[in-house]
Amino acid sequence: MESGVTYAKGFKASGVACGLKKNGNPDLAIVVCDRLASAAGLFTRNAVKGHSLMLAQQNVRGGYAQAVIINAGNANACLGSRGDEDALKMAALMAQRFGLAPQHVLTGSTGVIGKPLPIDRVSAGISMAVLSKQGGADAARAIMTTDTVKKQAEASFTINGCEVRIGGMAKGAGMIHPDMATMISVLTTDAAIDAQALQAALKEAADASYNRISIDGETSVCDQLLILASGASGCPAIKAGTADYTLFLDALKSVCITLARMLAADGEGATKLLTVTVKNARTQKDAQLISNAIATSPLCKTAAFGNDANWGRLLTAAGYSGAAFDPAKTDIYIGTVQVCSSGGGLDFDEAAALNELKQPEVVYTVDLREGSFSYTMWTCDFSLDYVRINADYRT
Amino acid sequence: MESGVTYAKGFKASGVACGLKKNGNPDLAIVVCDRLASAAGLFTRNAVKGHSLMLAQQNVRGGYAQAVIINAGNANACLGSRGDEDALKMAALMAQRFGLAPQHVLTGSTGVIGKPLPIDRVSAGISMAVLSKQGGADAARAIMTTDTVKKQAEASFTINGCEVRIGGMAKGAGMIHPDMATMISVLTTDAAIDAQALQAALKEAADASYNRISIDGETSVCDQLLILASGASGCPAIKAGTADYTLFLDALKSVCITLARMLAADGEGATKLLTVTVKNARTQKDAQLISNAIATSPLCKTAAFGNDANWGRLLTAAGYSGAAFDPAKTDIYIGTVQVCSSGGGLDFDEAAALNELKQPEVVYTVDLREGSFSYTMWTCDFSLDYVRINADYRT
Numbered sequence: 003m004e005s006g007v008t009y010a011k012g013f014k015a016s017g018v019a020c021g022l023k024k025n026g027n028p029d030l031a032i033v034v035c036d037r038l039a040s041a042a043g044l045f046t047r048n049a050v051k052g053h054s055l056m057l058a059q060q061n062v063r064g065g066y067a068q069a070v071i072i073n074a075g076n077a078n079a080c081l082g083s084r085g086d087e088d089a090l091k092m093a094a095l096m097a098q099r100f101g102l103a104p105q106h107v108l109t110g111s112t113g114v115i116g117k118p119l120p121i122d123r124v125s126a127g128i129s130m131a132v133l134s135k136q137g138g139a140d141a142a143r144a145i146m147t148t149d150t151v152k153k154q155a156e157a158s159f160t161i162n163g164c165e166v167r168i169g170g171m172a173k174g175a176g177m178i179h180p181d182m183a184t185m186i187s188v189l190t191t192d193a194a195i196d197a198q199a200l201q202a203a204l205k206e207a208a209d210a211s212y213n214r215i216s217i218d219g220e221t222s223v224c225d226q227l228l229i230l231a232s233g234a235s236g237c238p239a240i241k242a243g244t245a246d247y248t249l250f251l252d253a254l255k256s257v258c259i260t261l262a263r264m265l266a267a268d269g270e271g272a273t274k275l276l277t278v279t280v281k282n283a284r285t286q287k288d289a290q291l292i293s294n295a296i297a298t299s300p301l302c303k304t305a306a307f308g309n310d311a312n313w314g315r316l317l318t319a320a321g322y323s324g325a326a327f328d329p330a331k332t333d334i335y336i337g338t339v340q341v342c343s344s345g346g347g348l349d350f351d352e353a354a355a356l357n358e359l360k361q362p363e364v365v366y367t368v369d370l371r372e373g374s375f376s377y378t379m380w381t382c383d384f385s386l387d388y389v390r391i392n393a394d395y396r397t
Numbered sequence: 398m399e400s401g402v403t404y405a406k407g408f409k410a411s412g413v414a415c416g417l418k419k420n421g422n423p424d425l426a427i428v429v430c431d432r433l434a435s436a437a438g439l440f441t442r443n444a445v446k447g448h449s450l451m452l453a454q455q456n457v458r459g460g461y462a463q464a465v466i467i468n469a470g471n472a473n474a475c476l477g478s479r480g481d482e483d484a485l486k487m488a489a490l491m492a493q494r495f496g497l498a499p500q501h502v503l504t505g506s507t508g509v510i511g512k513p514l515p516i517d518r519v520s521a522g523i524s525m526a527v528l529s530k531q532g533g534a535d536a537a538r539a540i541m542t543t544d545t546v547k548k549q550a551e552a553s554f555t556i557n558g559c560e561v562r563i564g565g566m567a568k569g570a571g572m573i574h575p576d577m578a579t580m581i582s583v584l585t586t587d588a589a590i591d592a593q594a595l596q597a598a599l600k601e602a603a604d605a606s607y608n609r610i611s612i613d614g615e616t617s618v619c620d621q622l623l624i625l626a627s628g629a630s631g632c633p634a635i636k637a638g639t640a641d642y643t644l645f646l647d648a649l650k651s652v653c654i655t656l657a658r659m660l661a662a663d664g665e666g667a668t669k670l671l672t673v674t675v676k677n678a679r680t681q682k683d684a685q686l687i688s689n690a691i692a693t694s695p696l697c698k699t700a701a702f703g704n705d706a707n708w709g710r711l712l713t714a715a716g717y718s719g720a721a722f723d724p725a726k727t728d729i730y731i732g733t734v735q736v737c738s739s740g741g742g743l744d745f746d747e748a749a750a751l752n753e754l755k756q757p758e759v760v761y762t763v764d765l766r767e768g769s770f771s772y773t774m775w776t777c778d779f780s781l782d783y784v785r786i787n788a789d790y791r792t
Contacts, residue, residue: 305788
């Protein structure tokens with residue numbers, strides 16, 4: 003099946019196991035386009051940046067790329083000049099194997115920081131990779147770290163009856179937080195679109211999706227979001243500011259929001275997806291501050307794990323968020339159950355609230371009743387397994 | 398034994414069980430001074446404020462107080478006008494019982510938010526309270542919530558041979574974070590000092606202690622730090638800017654730092670105290686940003702719980718802290734074991750690092766090698782028990 007990064011025309015992929023993950027699972031994802039594609043990217047805002055990521059950031063600046071290679075299990079980060087050399091070697095090996103220019107290869111790496119990358123294994127992995135239109139799922143599996151399920155999404159639209167496809171894959175699980183590309187994700191499209199318009203669309207789609215999820219408030223040194231546009235659809239070129247661009251952007255957002263919600267739902271140790279919506283704020287910033295405070299609050303998230311309708315923690319998080327609001331006006335809902343009215347507790351139906359908290363997706367709504375701005379974030383609950391997973395991740 | 402809040406002359410205290418805590422433990426702490434004392438306080442910066450706290454904030458403004466009453470087990474917060482009335486009742490009942498002016502009573506409350514305070518039980522508790530010089534420990538026990546040990550500290554110094562005493566108690570455990578008075582703490586001294594100098598000293602001492610601890614990045618609506626100065630030592634009055642004031646400040650800091658470290662070490666679920674020191678930063682703010690990022694990072698703290706020398710997470714947290722620094726210069730130490738040099742991993746002795754991580758106090762040192770500013774914060778590891786405690790706190 004053509005899915006994820008191979009859903010769009012012009013792209014083949016592969017996912018192989020080359021021995022970087024202790025458990026022997028696939029750990030090397032390769033995506034190759036049959037022609038030089040327009041390319042754009044968003045990268046971690048962390049002051050510390052992985053070596054593979056820095057090379058991708060440099061190579062994408064030209065606006066063109068033809069391949070992506072990402073290894074999991076061992077981040078190529080915090081390794082000095084050796085890390086830079088290994089990133090260059092990854093690109094050179096890819097160029098040699100698939101007949102590409104090395105500067106058109108975008109590299110990525112995720113896993114334990116500060117451990118030198120076994121480049122011989124990566125080299126062997128590149129040699130054994132067989133590209134196919136069915137390889138999207140394998141690639142999605144290979145970039146997983148503590149993810150429990152692979153993450154792929156697809157969308158399409160038409161321009162005068164001509165179908166344009168967008169697909170992608172993502173990995174998340176931990177170190178997830180907004181205001182940057184907060185994970186590793188690779189998107190592909192067969193749209194004909196130039197790098198500048200592609201970059202603008204990617205930023206806008208990320209702000210509506212990946213920049214609205216938080217798992218633990220952490221941001222990694224290896225986070226990147228890449229998109230390649232092959233033009234292989236044969237459809238008319240998409241120009242910024244046109245109706246076609248809006249169609250493209252909507253489809254891109256839909257792919258990114260689907261992947262973002264999958265990332266939040268599969269956060270490390272997560273037992274449920276939490277959707278945090280703040281309504282009727284005086285400004286968009288106020289709505290964002292409060293939803294971010296709740297989505298990153300260990301106390302709100304452990305209560306969700308314990309199915310405890312502890313709305314006081316939501317109001318407390320709103321209170322320290324830095325947002326301007328009058329707590330005496332605030333209403334709070336867990337699902338459809340109102341638990342707080344005008345800043346005070348209601349004698350609500352505990353059984354009904356418990357039922358809402360036991361759903362796979364729990365919606366917290368904070369209605370400030372002061373203005374007309376809203377903001378939604380997605381997160382997950384904070385469970386015993388988050389601690390178990392992260393207590394001995396490296397050793 | 399005279400300890401904690403009854404260590405200084407002029408103060409008596411009591412701690413009684415009046416039925417606010419489900420487990421029947423003491424839940425009402427009362428401190429009374431034998432005369433009108435100078436008073437100062439620091440309060441939560443949360444936009445949401447508990448009703449008892451707001452009354453204390455109002456009453457302390459006059460610069461004088463004679464008693465403190467704090468209940469645990471049921472926060473008087475988010476309850477509308479009823480909450481304000483209950484706070485006033487608490488002060489009135491105290492005034493009646495001990496012959497005080499109600500505006501000289503400082504009220505406090507901690508526990509579950511949004512649950513009306515059973516004021517009849519508080520009233521019964523006030524009636525049964527018997528004040529004594531030995532009551533400091535009982536009061537310290539009564540303000541505990543999820544704390545596992547009571548927290549008291551004392552210090553003294555002399556002015557021309559005349560002894561001045563400072564003592565105090567604190568409760569913490571969860572919802573602990575800097576940039577405010579981050580818990581409930583009551584300090585008492587028999588120094589003769591006016592309210593203005595007392596407020597300045599309290600702020601400076603809090604900045605060196607309570608404002609440098611984080612347990613979970615959360616801040617409560619009930620956090621307050623109060624100090625009463627009886628003048629009962631009979632020693633000369635302490636004026637701001639004098640050598641005596643410096644002695645007073647140093648002793649006050651020592652009490653606050655001792656209590657702050659106890660709070661961090663006894664954080665919810667904590668198995669160890671983590672001391673995070675950032676050295677040789679370009680500015681104090683940079684050092685503070687990095688130590689705060691590490692001290693609040695779930696990943697750094699779960700690694701500490703798992704005794705995993707995952708220094709990459711420390712460097713990552715430094716990277717997203719917002720501080721200006723060159724990661725390529727950074728050295729990192731776990732205890733005395735250097736694990737990272739110039740931003741790159743060292744082939745360090747894992748056994749030695751493990752031994753450091755197993756100590757009751759683990760010291761992380763991040764040396765930026767760029768300037769001369771340092772900052773230290775105290776926190777704890779992030780364990781399975783933090784999640785267990787908070788998953789069903791309310792129910």
